[in-house]
Amino acid sequence: MTTEIYLDSNATSVVLPAALAAATDAMGQRYGNPSSTHATGLQAKAILDQARACAMRLLGVGQGRLMFNSGATEGIQTAVLSALVALRERRDAGQPIGTLLVYGATEHKAVPESLAHWNRLLGLNLTLHKLPVDHEGAHSLQALRAIAPQAAMVCTMAANNETGVISDLAGIAAALAGSQALWMVDCVQALGKLKLDLAATRIDYAPFSGHKLYAPKGIGMLYVRAGAPFTPLIMGGGQEGGQRSGTENMAGIAALGAVLAALERGDTFRSTAELCGFRARLADSLRAALPGVVFNNPFDKALPTTLNFAVPGLSSRELMDVFDAADVRVSAGSACSSSKAAPSYVLDAMGLPLWRSAGAIRMSFGPLVDAAVIAAACARIERCGAALRAACLIPSERCSAPHDGLLQLGVEGACSWMVLDADSRSCIVIDPLPDHVARIESYVRCQNYQVQAVVSTLPNAGRAMLVEALGRHFNRHAEADDYGWPRQGVRIALANGARVPALQLGAQVLACLPCGTGQELRAYLLGVPHDGALPAAAVRFAFSARPAQQGLAPVSAGHTLLCPTRDEHNQFCTIAEPVATQAAEAQLDSAALAAFLHAHPDALLIDVREPHEFAATVAPAWAGRSVHSVPLSRLAEHASAWLHAEPTPLVFFCRSGNRSLKAAHCLRRLGHPQAYSLNGGVALAAPLPLAA
Numbered sequence: 001m002t003t004e005i006y007l008d009s010n011a012t013s014v015v016l017p018a019a020l021a022a023a024t025d026a027m028g029q030r031y032g033n034p035s036s037t038h039a040t041g042l043q044a045k046a047i048l049d050q051a052r053a054c055a056m057r058l059l060g061v062g063q064g065r066l067m068f069n070s071g072a073t074e075g076i077q078t079a080v081l082s083a084l085v086a087l088r089e090r091r092d093a094g095q096p097i098g099t100l101l102v103y104g105a106t107e108h109k110a111v112p113e114s115l116a117h118w119n120r121l122l123g124l125n126l127t128l129h130k131l132p133v134d135h136e137g138a139h140s141l142q143a144l145r146a147i148a149p150q151a152a153m154v155c156t157m158a159a160n161n162e163t164g165v166i167s168d169l170a171g172i173a174a175a176l177a178g179s180q181a182l183w184m185v186d187c188v189q190a191l192g193k194l195k196l197d198l199a200a201t202r203i204d205y206a207p208f209s210g211h212k213l214y215a216p217k218g219i220g221m222l223y224v225r226a227g228a229p230f231t232p233l234i235m236g237g238g239q240e241g242g243q244r245s246g247t248e249n250m251a252g253i254a255a256l257g258a259v260l261a262a263l264e265r266g267d268t269f270r271s272t273a274e275l276c277g278f279r280a281r282l283a284d285s286l287r288a289a290l291p292g293v294v295f296n297n298p299f300d301k302a303l304p305t306t307l308n309f310a311v312p313g314l315s316s317r318e319l320m321d322v323f324d325a326a327d328v329r330v331s332a333g334s335a336c337s338s339s340k341a342a343p344s345y346v347l348d349a350m351g352l353p354l355w356r357s358a359g360a361i362r363m364s365f366g367p368l369v370d371a372a373v374i375a376a377a378c379a380r381i382e383r384c385g386a387a388l389r390a391a392c393l394i395p396s397e398r399c400s401a402p403h404d405g406l407l408q409l410g411v412e413g414a415c416s417w418m419v420l421d422a423d424s425r426s427c428i429v430i431d432p433l434p435d436h437v438a439r440i441e442s443y444v445r446c447q448n449y450q451v452q453a454v455v456s457t458l459p460n461a462g463r464a465m466l467v468e469a470l471g472r473h474f475n476r477h478a479e480a481d482d483y484g485w486p487r488q489g490v491r492i493a494l495a496n497g498a499r500v501p502a503l504q505l506g507a508q509v510l511a512c513l514p515c516g517t518g519q520e521l522r523a524y525l526l527g528v529p530h531d532g533a534l535p536a537a538a539v540r541f542a543f544s545a546r547p548a549q550q551g552l553a554p555v556s557a558g559h560t561l562l563c564p565t566r567d568e569h570n571q572f573c574t575i576a577e578p579v580a581t582q583a584a585e586a587q588l589d590s591a592a593l594a595a596f597l598h599a600h601p602d603a604l605l606i607d608v609r610e611p612h613e614f615a616a617t618v619a620p621a622w623a624g625r626s627v628h629s630v631p632l633s634r635l636a637e638h639a640s641a642w643l644h645a646e647p648t649p650l651v652f653f654c655r656s657g658n659r660s661l662k663a664a665h666c667l668r669r670l671g672h673p674q675a676y677s678l679n680g681g682v683a684l685a686a687p688l689p690l691a692a
Helices: 017-027 039-059 072-092 110-121 141-150 169-175 250-265 272-289 316-325 345-349 354-358 371-390 434-447 464-473 546-555 590-599 611-616 632-644 658-669 681-685
Strands: 004-006 065-069 100-104 127-131 151-157 182-186 205-209 220-224 306-310 361-364 405-411 414-421 426-430 450-455 490-494 499-505 508-515 521-527 539-544 561-564 604-607 627-629 650-653 675-678 689-691
Touching: 004 371, 017 039, 017 250, 039 065, 039 250, 065 072, 065 250, 072 110, 072 151, 072 182, 072 205, 072 220, 100 110, 100 141, 110 127, 110 151, 127 141, 127 151, 141 151, 141 169, 151 169, 169 182, 272 306, 272 371, 306 354, 316 361, 316 371, 316 611, 345 354, 371 611, 405 434, 405 632, 414 434, 414 508, 414 561, 426 499, 434 464, 450 464, 450 499, 490 508, 508 546, 521 546, 539 546, 539 632, 561 632, 590 650, 590 675, 632 658, 650 658, 658 675
Parallel strands: 004 689, 100 127, 100 151, 151 182, 182 205, 426 450, 539 561, 604 627, 604 650, 650 675
Antiparallel strands: 065 220, 205 220, 306 361, 405 414, 414 426, 490 499, 499 508, 508 521, 521 539
């Protein structure tokens, strides 16, 4: 197993060893309740007092309040509630309060959601107003000055969680001069990275989360300026001086106290200059490995621990997958679905192009990182770049080794198919989708294929875009019909006696078969001919739209795989009579895998991740067994071979178990009784992290 490199510290961090020891001590030797007045309770209270005193010194709290809580989301709720309750009281007393609840366009979602929630519950009915940012992520101070007189509350952040962009807090304070608006600053990403002297500022509220800086999850702090209005979110036993009831999380407080003490001593974390140097090394590696990479955050105005980038032609999902395969943990700049990444609202607010917003990756490390971790990360980045070049996903000066067989590209329930012949460096494309044009063109160019034909199962089905994109790589026939089929060509006899047009592709032929009501649809049969004919038994694959499949029986065999151009249920391919299976039968958990492999020495371990993921994997062998790479995009091709061979147990795996379960279900439906998926994927067998 390889060592994981964790570069997602803006999401969470490992726990500092000293913090872990302090938490263990608070749960073991000093386990008392700090509200108890006996000796055991006083020992716990000493931990609480020491941690609070350290935090107050470090953050410059002065005469303000500092309470421990569960984290920044609770702190934000408390701050917003406190401010809005005070605003309602002022309004009820006939005082002007303003009409706007202002928040930065790049704020964490917890802020506008909290504003909307308490605004509604308290019946204030103020207007939520999004403060714009410029293309570098900086708040528009001009816009803020214009609305400051109408602002009731203003919410900004010290540093952005996606881009690391540092807010101009002094500029915001100046823009609010003369305004009665209450001001909250989300300081989650600032802790340990920016010098804070809160009492010397106009800031009324500042929430913090411990887990973003080497403390455990579930512990945080809230600063409240002296004189700022305050309403407890939780009432009860009066803990935290009546500011936040509930027995204190002493393990979390002790751990956070250890982190804060390390910050105060200055002997544990890297300097800003060192962190800037580490960021520069990562950026140089990304530029070398990923041609055209664009950084979405200005380094001179951002935390030195955050990089946010995009690569032309690559989705954030593809980049996430290849980094994860190389055991480098990064995150998308936005939420991802299984097929497409939603654009980052932060980058959208900055006005960046859609490809950068939807394709963004965030790489973040903490101030505990060292040179060895950065060097290892740079080596893995280089490996990821090589894997992407070999898979023709990014430009390369050399042609990749050509591939034989069948390639399926899917998007939102529809499919494009490519039939490939390595010896002749030629291929045929069936039903290309507009979303796949760039990917097909890149693949063809990278492998130096010549496309013999671009055909469709429906007339005039939008092939022109791909034909134009292929340029010299497309074999331009003198004349083709409305389906893209060349009018001049050979004919071949099918099992029903009909002679139909065919294209030769290496040793195989692709036959064109009119079908459907009125024969307005086309199906394509792929197989190796015998004596100038294509008997049913020789037809390995049949490509068609769903309505046409019922017409294929006379010219195909029971083992012919039906390859649809619509695949809403992720079946990849089917046969005429699918075999029903139960989901539970197809899954193995990681604990049972070793025993299964011992009982089945002939079993094949099959990695269904994409080729670039497999190539980026540092150790593709598993449990002493060789691993076969069969991505889902090539499952149909290999399924045909497995069905024709002696039954052998097949154990599919991927990162999380989702893709491998689809593969196992597909093989079960096709009649293979010994297809299994590793439940949970390789993620459940993840190594210990090399943290940054």
